[in-house]
Amino acid sequence: MSVPSDWPSTEREALAEQQRLRPMVAADGPAPDRVAGTLVAGVDVAYDDERDVVAAAAVLLDYATLEVVEEATAVGQVAFPYLPGLLAFREVPAVVEALGRLSAEPALVVCDGYGVAHPRRLGLASHLGVLTGLPTIGVAKTPFTFTYRAPGAERGAWEPLVDAGEIVGRAVRTREGVKPVFVSVGHRIGLAEATEVTLALTPHYRLPETTRRADSLCRRALAEAVSAAG
């Protein structure tokens, strides 16, 4: 699995690519079975702006126990600047590389960011899903440009995430009394199912275990790569 050699290098090309991929998103499908042996992946990316280095991590967890089963990383050169709405072009190449280094395929990939909750309905998680064919969801830490009502204080409470009058995701309370996370469909899964998975992955902390493991791993990989480069 790898990224096309003609990866967009300009904003104009990126926007055109989003238009091309957008109709390929499947915004429904089942949640993975929560049984031993079902694998769920977490992916995340870290950067060294000084050297334009990017480090991605892909971590496989057993969905039933949330134990780490396998880890993979990929380090490379940053391929695109950060532009709101075009985050996928910056993060996806390294993420696809890391995912490809896993020896098993996950039933679902959890991304740090948005899926169809996006100005053109093709955020990071949906983009990655269409490219890999894997089911994906996005769990973001901030509301981006969307609006929502505060969910109830209890874990599991949620409210719709709205963009231009359209429901694009949910603000979900994963820990009592703590700021909610923002869940959206990436690819091949429904919104209720994405919410269910998010809650299953957050028995203790605000963010999914998948995201937490991938976050620490990509930071370690980046530090290692930068120090090795001297």
Added chain:
DNA sequence: GCGACAG
């Protein structure tokens, strides 16, 4: 025109 803006 200006501000806001996933990570």
Added chain:
DNA sequence: ATCTTGTCGC
């Protein structure tokens, strides 16, 4: 994303 110590609170 990243720069960054201690501190308040369960």
